[in-house]
Amino acid sequence: MRTAPITPNMSLWLPKELFIQMATEASKWSPLETGGVLMGYISDARDVVVTAIVHAGPKAKRTRISFRPDPRFQDDRIAKQYEASGRQDCYLGDWHSHPRGSPSMSWRDRRTLQDIAEYKPARIANPVMVILYGDEWRIAAWQFSRKRFFAYGNSVPLRCELY
Numbered sequence: 411m412r413t414a415p416i417t418p419n420m421s422l423w424l425p426k427e428l429f430i431q432m433a434t435e436a437s438k439w440s441p442l443e444t445g446g447v448l449m450g451y452i453s454d455a456r457d458v459v460v461t462a463i464v465h466a467g468p469k470a471k472r473t474r475i476s477f478r479p480d481p482r483f484q485d486d487r488i489a490k491q492y493e494a495s496g497r498q499d500c501y502l503g504d505w506h507s508h509p510r511g512s513p514s515m516s517w518r519d520r521r522t523l524q525d526i527a528e529y530k531p532a533r534i535a536n537p538v539m540v541i542l543y544g545d546e547w548r549i550a551a552w553q554f555s556r557k558r559f560f561a562y563g564n565s566v567p568l569r570c571e572l573y
């Protein structure tokens with residue numbers, strides 16, 4: 411019997427160098443959670459292509475079980491990156507760490523993803539959430555979906571590819 415989830419044929423592409431930056435940041439704050447913003451574009455094949463990240467900001471709040479970024483700092487950096495990239499780098503979603511934790515979305519993570527999807531100024535109907543987890547930072551990615559997908563609520567897993 412199949413027990414593995416049936417994953418949609420979509421991937422999240424993340425530059426190795428950005429992954430290293432995220433893992434370094436995650437290690438720096440462990441055992442507290444940390445995170446940031448993912449920017450980039452959706453390819454013609456509907457893959458999510460990350461090309462830039464925005465850090466948490468000076469007023470971010472971190473605990474062992476939660477992370478809240480500094481929204482003012484991030485909004486400002488997102489707008490600057492959007493212009494600097496010739497309007498190619500758009501807001502895609504967020505990432506955060508689960509130090510020594512699991513790749514699963516917590517109920518709070520699901521709610522955050524839904525809030526992003528419903529927040530019009532974010533201008534993304536299917537935002538993503540990337541989770542760095544475990545002892546040596548493995549990566550998992552989830553994308554908001556209006557369709558309920560098995561036990562995952564409103565998020566579907568994406569295959570992660572480093573490039």
Ligand SMILES: [Zn+2]
Pocket residue numbers: 506507508515516519
């Ligand atoms: Zn989480």
